[in-house]
Amino acid sequence: MRSHSPRGGSTPDGDEARAPLTFGLADPGSPDAQSVLSRFFTDIVARRRGRPPTPAELARVMLDEPSSDLRGATGFLVVVRDGAQVVGCGGVRVVEPGVGELTRIFVDPVARGRRGGHALLRELEATGAHRGLHLLRLTVRDDLVEARRLYESAGYRPVAPFSDSPYADHFLAKALGSPPQESEAHRG
Incomplete structure (x- = not known):
């Protein structure tokens, strides 16, 4: 299991860091993975519909969008922990030799603001490279502005569409081993 230390030596209220x-690999069917995947889908559905899903709607979405292929030769799932608490996840689905697709990227609101999303992307990239992937790609919806900003700041760049998903508004990719480039918004 790898770790990532947050920046700075203290929290906003002055407590020690x-x-x-x-970060560690998890089977998508494990209780920890199911718990965080449920929170991921709740967040995604709530943003899309403007309200949290009912339990039946959540169950339907998780059935329609299975994560069972995020293991073995077809992919992997990483869970993020803050102590014993699972506070995030991210997966890579192998779509063709050498190419993976990021999916299920989520950091719980209780853990946001600690650069956990950046650290999670680095962990997914390192694990993907270790497994022989040379390119990671992803899709992102228009309403997921923070996610798109995260991906672009980590070096993911627009590419030609590779999916006909109704939830894919932007298509991004990154060659593994490429250093992140400073975004236009952050150049002085």
């Missing part, structure tokens, strides 16, 4: 977030 929190323990580092840690």
Whole structure:
């Protein structure tokens, strides 16, 4: 399990810095993975519909969008922990030799603001490269502005569409081993 220490030595209220977030592979069917995937889908559906899903709607979405292929030769799932608590996840689905697709990227609101999303992307990239992937790609919806900003700041760039999903508004990709480039918004 790898760890990532947040920046700075103290929290906004002056307490000592929190323990580092840690990352580890998980089976998507495990209780920890199911718990965080449920929170991921609740967040995604709530943003799209403007309200949290009912339990039946959540169950339907998780059935329609299975995560069972995020293991073995077809992919992997990483969970993010803050101590014993699972606070995020991210997966890579192998779509063709050497190419993976990021999916299920989520950091719980209780863990946001600690650069956990950046650390999670680095962990997914390192694991993907270790497994022989040379390119990671992803889709993102228009309403997921923060996610798109995260991906672009991590070096993901627009590419030609590779999916006909109704939830794919932007198509991004990154060659593994490429250093992130400073975004236009951050150049002085």
